[in-house]
Amino acid sequence: MPPFASNGRLRLLDIVFDAQTNGSRPLYSDGDLVSGRVVFKASGPLQLRAVRLAAHGAACVRCTGGQQQRYLHFDTCLLGGSEGTPLETLVMGHHELPFCFELPEGILASSFRGRYGDISYYVHVELQCQGRRTCSVQRQFFVVQHVDLSTPVLQSSVAAAGEKTVGIWKMSGPVSLSAKINRGGYCPGELLHIHAEVENCSSRLVIPQTSLCQKQTFLAHGRTLTYTHAVAAVRGESIPSGKREFWDGQPLPIPNVTPSVLDCNIIRVEYFLKVSVNIPGSTKLSVKLPLVLGTIPSQPCSSRTSSFSSQSRIALLQPLWTTLNLALRLQSLLPEPLEEPPSYSEVVTEDQRRLFLHRVELQEDANITCLPCPQEFFLQPPPLYSEVNRNPRTPVSNI
Template identity: 30%
Template sequence: MSLTVKNISVTYNSINQSNTFTSGDFISGHVILDVAKDTLIQLLSVKMKGKAKVCWTEHYGQTTIVYSDKEKYYSMERFFVLEDKTHGDFEMLNDPSGQPYSSVVAPGRHVYPFTFQLPQQHFPPSFKGSVGKIVYALEAKLERAMRVSSKDKAEFHYVPKPDLTVPELMAPQYGTKDKQMKLFTSGSVSMRINIEKMGYYLGEGLKVLAEVQNNSSRSIKPKYCLYEKHSFFAKGKRKLHTQDLLKEEGEPIEPNSKKTVTKVLSIPPSLAISILNCKILKVEYRLRVYLDVPYASDPEIKFPVVILPPQPLSDPKDIDFGIWKQPAESNMYLNPPPIAPQAPPLHVVGTPGQFGASYPAPPHVQLGASGYPAPPLGQFGPDSHRSDPSAPPPYQDYQLYPQFPDHPEKS
């Protein structure tokens, strides 16, 4: 910063206790400029923007290759001062009295208020991962003649509105698995797993019902693992990060017995919301249910889990999800989301693979290697508001994973 311009900063006002914003919200703030003497300004602006970016390096012997890509969602710039108005479209802001701002500012502090409205489209939520991020920010910019421009940026946290209109999010899922024992263990085991739905809120309980038939010669134990998958894509490459989030186990099931066990796993409140509508990065979750069999490979079933935005109050009478945990001054969710339509259960058989291209239409379909149902359209449902060309495409416009011929998909 020069001796003339002591400081430039941009701030915004919170609208709720969680300090988050969603589609359609208004975000207001100020650009603050401190100068030491009379200063001639060529440009003073504030911009609101959202974009995703991934970047990582890989080493091949002596060669290092950088893989990077980005996806822009929107960029809106408004000007307090603009001397050169001959190029492009621009939107000028006036002072509180309705008069244009002067391009010459006196010594001291000057405050420039602004207000933006976030687009109505469903964008991916704010996210920061190991080699990728989704950032929404306000940026102030100052330009003067023969001087390096000065900038300041303030990031804000964007959370999309929940969309429960996709029936599959609230539909039950179930799967079955049989295994014949060999070598040190004889007999067979089988399990049938049921979970209540696919979509869960942060902090909500994930209930797992397991029917286990142990016809083997050894005791077996059901185990549960919830893990996350972060996938990053650039230049035809995929970088994958997986991490176990929680592990729990049930009581042993004795040989030649059948037992039905129920386990409730608490979704950690610190997890990132699922991201399924970004071309260059994905945030996904899986529930892995398996039987711990001594001296043999463990039979397992995997289920997709979608983490939704904020948790509704769990009052049984609120079946329309009409009461939301928001402070009185919040305008994040002015209307309750619609009640989710009923749908047939999703059936997973054997060891599931990747998500399929779409949800299975008929009930109780026996799925093969691509045993997972597809993630919801858009963020958590079809996007019916794509009037803005900068908005991300609906989910059906692209596959969950780009198809790379030399890099097979991982589950």
């Protein structure tokens, strides 16, 4: 819409978003509050019947008869509006009317402008002046539907390979190509590292190149239109006949483009990496690696680190658990421990000892020869401890 032109005493009419700072675009996501001010300037007293604000957003296909899918519709009155309400008289000068509304969650698609259609969101303000005069202005704001790249599918590597025979009869030979990227999801501003191998067994000079392509798909009344173009590209060195070239992490900067739009019924925006080999006098040999451009970078470190650390702890504790289980099993097979043998004082009482000494004195007085064995026996400690075999079937070691 062209900029507002002065009409009578109204010299300025504009919409200013609070999220619009330093000339940046007003950017929001689903569930956010869109707030701002309606700014107008009068060169003299101005009588207003109503000031209405409407917000609307839709996906629109402009080809094959047109198709539309509505995402947002909001209408409110900032000033006046009801029947019988007297006119509001504004004095000369600068005036502002604040507004605020909430975006719905889970149904919005990212703002996009394509070749045959677009997804756009607008705020429209209309001033109903005295009589039938109306003045209006419309400003666009932008919505980004966040795409999380932390899903396991987008963190997995993507690979493809192809081969083509070039030439005729004895001069023919194959040209083979294999390519791989580390994961299937990236964010604008990141470096996409390409791993590729090109083997030229033909008689021609070939040139490898790769490009990040955007594919726009438009659906309307059962018909489909697609438009594909490259948004970034990188080129390799020429490969002569009989040679091979490797790309070990060839970087490709991802430009600031619209994230993938996958949740709209009539407009889809997809991306893929096209690795190709230019062959003079023949068609290209190409492979395509699909990928998703999102807004939330992948976070594999936290989950993978925790998983790795837990697995490492389990691996370190596994030998200890095995040893403890084995010790418990062996302990259950061993016989019960035997009781300790009695001490000397428990076997020979003090009275028995005195009686024995008294008998020895009597024998010495009667000149009766007495072997020292009994005396030595009673004066010596108990015999050495030896285990008693409680299970006669199992012999006991003497050790």
